[in-house]
Amino acid sequence: MIKATYNDKQLAVDILADAFKENKSVNYIVKQDAKKDKRIRDLMAYSYDVCYFSGDIFFNDDKTAVALVSYPDKQKMTLKRIFLDLGLVFKTIGLTRAMKALNRESSIKKNSPTKEIYYLWFIGxxxxxxxxxxxxxxxxxxxxxxxxxxRKVYLETSTLRNLQWYKKFGFRVFKELDLGYTLYMFTRDIP
Known part of the structure; x- marks a missing residue:
């Protein structure tokens, strides 16, 4: 496993945008218009930046797979983060969908632990x-x-074929959210 540098951002965005272009959860957030593909890339670039400054980004050894890991307890509201969040709203979500996105995030946060966690935001x-x-x-x-x-690992998925894959690694569903699609919230305890 290789820790990413900021110079790896483009490769990570390429991999994740391609891997998540049909993902229900991503498409729930991203404004659905002629710029959808660019908006997904913007979402992945935003996520990369957030994890770069308050998490970790890892590639597999040949850089064909990437994971974005966030540590919510290490995130601070800084001027940079405010600009990143505003860019997400204007470039990716759109003002008219901002409340929908905020409600989704609120539902996830309400059901997520507040302790130190290893949040696997994206793996592609x-x-x-x-x-x-x-x-x-x-x-x-x-x-x-x-x-x-x-740290316990937490993640969400809306991709049904991934359910058994995560379970094979000791993850268990601890909550299912109905957001117009089912979002499965997983955890994996520390042995």
């Missing part, structure tokens, strides 16, 4: 490398990393 594999165990290997290494930090 480049299209041409899917099905080659690249994501599986990266997830194993992320779990090991979370254990060295003594």
């Amino acid at each position: 594999v480049s299209q041409e490398n899917q099905g080659k165990r690249k994501g599986t290997q990266l997830l194993k290494e992320l779990i090991e990393h979370s254990e060295t930090l003594n």
Whole structure:
């Protein structure tokens, strides 16, 4: 597992935007118009920046899979974060959808733990490398990393085919949110 640098942002955005272009949860947030693909890229760039400054970003060894990890307890409201959040609203979500996005985030926060956690925000594999165990290997290494930090892993998914995959690694669903689609909230305890 390789820790990303800021110079890796474009590659990470490329991988994640491609991997999440049909994701229900991402498309719930992103304004659906002719600029949808660009808006998804903007969402991934925003997420990269947030994790770069208050989390971790990891690639697998050949940089065909990437994960964005956030530590909510380390996030601070700074001027930079305010500008990032405003950019997210104007470039990605759109003003008319901002309340919808805020309500979604509020539902997630209300059901998420407040302790120190290892929040796996995004994990994605480049299209041409899917099905080659690249994501599986990266997830194993992320779990090991979370254990060295003594933090429980949390994540959400709306992708049904991922449910069994996460369960295979010891994750369990602790909440299902109905947002017009089902968002499955997972946790994995520290052994």
